[in-house]
Amino acid sequence: MTPGKAYLMHQGDWHTFVGRCVEQTGPFTYLFHHVSQIMDTRNGANWNDLQAGNKAARKAAEYRHESTPQEFPLTIRAGLWIGKTPAEEAGLEIVEE
Numbered sequence: 001m002t003p004g005k006a007y008l009m010h011q012g013d014w015h016t017f018v019g020r021c022v023e024q025t026g027p028f029t030y031l032f033h034h035v036s037q038i039m040d041t042r043n044g045a046n047w048n049d050l051q052a053g054n055k056a057a058r059k060a061a062e063y064r065h066e067s068t069p070q071e072f073p074l075t076i077r078a079g080l081w082i083g084k085t086p087a088e089e090a091g092l093e094i095v096e097e
Helices: 047-052 055-061
Strands: 006-010 018-026 031-038 062-065 068-074 077-080
Touching: 006 031, 006 047, 018 068, 047 077, 055 068
Parallel strands: none
Antiparallel strands: 006 018, 006 077, 018 031, 031 062, 031 068
16 A cells, blocks of 8 residues: 555455555554544445545445554455545544654
């Protein structure tokens, strides 16, 4: 994944996140800011619509925003997220120590 770009990441078992890559921290691990877990798409497996920027799909989905940086292993799939992440859209600030 490329630092500066946002990604939708499937981590398995309906654990899907959206975030902006900050840096690669290991061979297959990445640090992300402005991370949100997609709790419910409210429209089934419409991941391609969400990634591509479909406004109706993004508005319908339910997110849980993270306020701290998150590190993820790339385990199943990551797709480029077009535009701002849901946390960026919500204007959430990142808390770092």
